Amino acid sequence: MxxxxxxxxxxxxxxxxxxxxxxxxxxxxxxxxxxxxxxxxxxxxxxxxxxxxxxxxxxxxxxxxxxxxxxxxxxxxxxxxxxxxxxxxxxxxxxxxxxxxxxxxxxxxxxxxxxxxxxxxxxxxxxxxxNIDLYSNLDGDADAIMDKACREGDIAMVRRMLNFGYSPEQCAQGPLFIAMKCGHMDIVSLFREVGVEINLDLGGDNSAEKFRAMAEELKEVADENSLADE
CATH class of the missing domain: 1.25.40.20 (Ankyrin repeat-containing domain)
Structure with missing residues (x-):
């Protein structure tokens, strides 16, 4: 059968x-x-x-x-x-x-x-x-939620986290570079709006050089977006 x-x-x-x-x-x-x-x-x-x-x-x-x-x-x-x-x-x-x-x-x-x-x-x-709850298994871990929001391009959640007290200083570490790496320029621009500094001092190895070049390009786009909004 x-x-x-x-x-x-x-x-x-x-x-x-x-x-x-x-x-x-x-x-x-x-x-x-x-x-x-x-x-x-x-x-x-x-x-x-x-x-x-x-x-x-x-x-x-x-x-x-x-x-x-x-x-x-x-x-x-x-x-x-x-x-x-x-x-x-x-x-x-x-x-x-x-x-x-x-x-x-x-x-x-x-x-x-x-x-x-x-x-x-x-x-x-x-x-x-x-149709997915991206954050259901993160048990309210603010850092994990912000990292995932930046990875998924969920700008609404990023805004919510910022409104609930997630500081620009915290964003300058993992979240900013996750958003950059994943190409979510709207989130990068949002971070810059709230005062997050894009620090390109990433060290001297080849992988860092490649990322620095990408970050420079993304920063230029973010600057252009900021000027367009003024």
Whole structure:
């Protein structure tokens, strides 16, 4: 039966896959052997097959089997590396990602976000950013929150942290250079507005020289932005 389910998922036979799962619902969590479109042998639960092949209607139909203790978040690929949303984020099918989040209540986490970025799926990344709580696992750590806001380009959170008392002196350390490195010039400009000094004395090794050159360029842009606002 597992072979039949694997074949049904690969071939996008929605009716056959749902019939098999209706007769044996526990199979939704069982690892199945299958080959991806490149011929690579994999072992994952059935929904990963549908996700990998981009079978939207099959994914939608299979979501009915995720209820109670059978959570989409708990389901892992055969190696245990990824959950279903992470797999879908890497594949980059926005419609499937939406189904997993909106219908199956999959939790959007840092892993899914990073996988979408690594694979260059800009639309998926944008959607995940709209549905993730970037700071839920930071336990109110102000430094960690500010660093992450600068890394993600979350200028609203940066403003909030500044309004709540995060000092310019604190920003002159990690947060400023994180924002620079990630190219978030709006945050760099905001830091300059509140009095954060851009210090380019980074030492003399090659990596520091490269970063100094980048920082000089970013500072020029920040100066231009400041003049334009006057």
């Amino acid at each position: 597992t072979t039949a389910l694997s074949q049904a998922c690969t071939s996008n036979s929605v009716s056959e896959a749902i019939k098999i799962l209706s007769d044996a619902p526990a199979l939704i969590s069982e690892p199945l052997a299958w080959n991806d479109s490149d011929g690579k042998e994999l072992t994952t639960p059935a929904i990963f097959i549908a996700i990998d092949y981009g079978h939207v209607e099959l994914v939608k139909a299979m979501l009915q089997f995720f209820k109670g203790d059978t959570s989409i978040d708990k389901l892992k690929s055969g190696s245990g590396d990824y959950n279903a949303l992470g797999w879908a984020s890497w594949v980059g099918n926005l419609e499937i990602v939406r189904l997993l989040v909106d219908v199956a209540d999959a939790t959007v986490d840092d892993e899914a976000l990073e996988l979408s970025r690594e694979s260059g799926n800009a639309e998926v990344t944008k959607y995940l950013l709209e």
